[in-house]
Amino acid sequence: MELPEKLLKAVKQFSRLPGVGEKTALRQSLIMTKWNKEDLMHFAEAIKGLSEINHCKKCGMYCDQELCRICTDSFRSQATTLCVVESVTDCLAIERSGHFRGKFHILFGVLNPLLGIGPDELKLDELISRVENENIEEVILAVNPSVEGDATCSYLKQALPEKTRVDRIGFGIPMGGSLEFVDSLTITKALENRRHL
Numbered sequence: 001m002e003l004p005e006k007l008l009k010a011v012k013q014f015s016r017l018p019g020v021g022e023k024t025a026l027r028q029s030l031i032m033t034k035w036n037k038e039d040l041m042h043f044a045e046a047i048k049g050l051s052e053i054n055h056c057k058k059c060g061m062y063c064d065q066e067l068c069r070i071c072t073d074s075f076r077s078q079a080t081t082l083c084v085v086e087s088v089t090d091c092l093a094i095e096r097s098g099h100f101r102g103k104f105h106i107l108f109g110v111l112n113p114l115l116g117i118g119p120d121e122l123k124l125d126e127l128i129s130r131v132e133n134e135n136i137e138e139v140i141l142a143v144n145p146s147v148e149g150d151a152t153c154s155y156l157k158q159a160l161p162e163k164t165r166v167d168r169i170g171f172g173i174p175m176g177g178s179l180e181f182v183d184s185l186t187i188t189k190a191l192e193n194r195r196h197l
């Protein structure tokens, strides 16, 4: 059956989202045709606003102003510990855990020579100047375990000032997990990252 062009347009946009197929996109669009005009406008405005979000000039986090909430926090802006993450979602995951009270630096990727992502693309110079200018004493590399992640950590370890302590977060068995169901690489990492009791 032929559907109106306006509906098809909405379906096409929804189906661009990860994990949303054409069927789901159609269902969502049909549900929204029942919304009143005002609610639809609010929805459209919220989406439009996404193009106006700033990146924090220091850490790269999304924010409304020049600097993010963490970089302007009176306590955290004095912190001497800096946590380096790959993405905004990784940063949010650590924030959700509620235990880290230092600063962040978001790389927006990892080194990947095959894809042409080198130190310049990740602006690693900016990270190194931050460590120097903000008197950072300890850098925690919360970079995910992968060949590229490991290479990024090795690069940073040798590029950061020698006096800075550089640690990488431990990886291992998830809480509530069972060794039986964990892949061998995770078990290897967990053994490597064991802590003395």
Ligand SMILES: [Zn+2]
Pocket: 056, 057, 058, 059, 060, 061, 067, 068, 069, 070, 071
């Ligand atoms: Zn920031």
